Amino acid sequence: MAENGRVIVELDTTTPRGSLAIRLRDVVQERWPAEVQSVGLCGSMAHGDDTDSSDVNLVVVTFRPRTGPKPARRMVDGIPVDLRVTTAEEGLGHARLLTTHWPMQADTYITTFALHDPQEWFKTRREAHLSLLAEARPMEFTGLARQNWAIANGAHSRAVRFAQWYDTDAAMILMAEARLHAALVAGFLTRTYFRNTADAVKHTGVAAADMQELGAILRYQAEELTARGRPVDGRLGALFD
Numbered sequence: 001m002a003e004n005g006r007v008i009v010e011l012d013t014t015t016p017r018g019s020l021a022i023r024l025r026d027v028v029q030e031r032w033p034a035e036v037q038s039v040g041l042c043g044s045m046a047h048g049d050d051t052d053s054s055d056v057n058l059v060v061v062t063f064r065p066r067t068g069p070k071p072a073r074r075m076v077d078g079i080p081v082d083l084r085v086t087t088a089e090e091g092l093g094h095a096r097l098l099t100t101h102w103p104m105q106a107d108t109y110i111t112t113f114a115l116h117d118p119q120e121w122f123k124t125r126r127e128a129h130l131s132l133l134a135e136a137r138p139m140e141f142t143g144l145a146r147q148n149w150a151i152a153n154g155a156h157s158r159a160v161r162f163a164q165w166y167d168t169d170a171a172m173i174l175m176a177e178a179r180l181h182a183a184l185v186a187g188f189l190t191r192t193y194f195r196n197t198a199d200a201v202k203h204t205g206v207a208a209a210d211m212q213e214l215g216a217i218l219r220y221q222a223e224e225l226t227a228r229g230r231p232v233d234g235r236l237g238a239l240f241d
Helices: 016-031 088-095 102-110 121-135 138-164 168-190 197-203 211-227 236-240
Strands: 036-042 056-062 072-076 079-087 112-116
Touching: 016 036, 016 056, 016 079, 016 112, 036 121, 056 088, 079 088, 088 102, 088 121, 102 112, 102 121, 102 168, 102 197, 112 121, 138 168, 138 211, 168 197, 168 211
Parallel strands: 056 079
Antiparallel strands: 036 056, 036 112, 072 079
């Protein structure tokens, strides 16, 4: 996998982001002491390679639905904060499922630094997701890859059409969508997960691909998916298999 799941051993509270993370944790615990089970950090701060432009990605786990803080994304003291909230049951349920966006989700499941986690919920979620990956069959990954390929190919085709109509703005938006889903295809085919969108398109080599190059990448992916058991274009009955 692209990431090794390495989590920091200790949070650097001398940085503005580290200090803010502790303050956020303390406020959450003070305001919702009976509702909050765990509080953690994910993203670059959990990996220990955050920079001055990094977000503080806070995960709050509650015992029951519709309790605790509300999800939010805003600046706090000049630092971007992404506050995510989930129940313990819902969070474990998501970690035990493979979805079409798995390459963009797995890092959160595997790499989270616990700020408050007396019952080791984050460790339980990590182990649940790793068990899912160990037990998942290759056809599950290729099936999800095919779904992303269909989205990527459709966006690429529309981008080509808009470019022919000289609608460059629409073409650029669709190319960004096509690149992302082509990167997700590559992630599924290699069982690789990514930090974020930029990481995905960069590490799969599609970030700078123009229309012609991306078309060639999609054709190669179609051949690979066909070799793995089913073509991307088939008869009507295959849609319901």
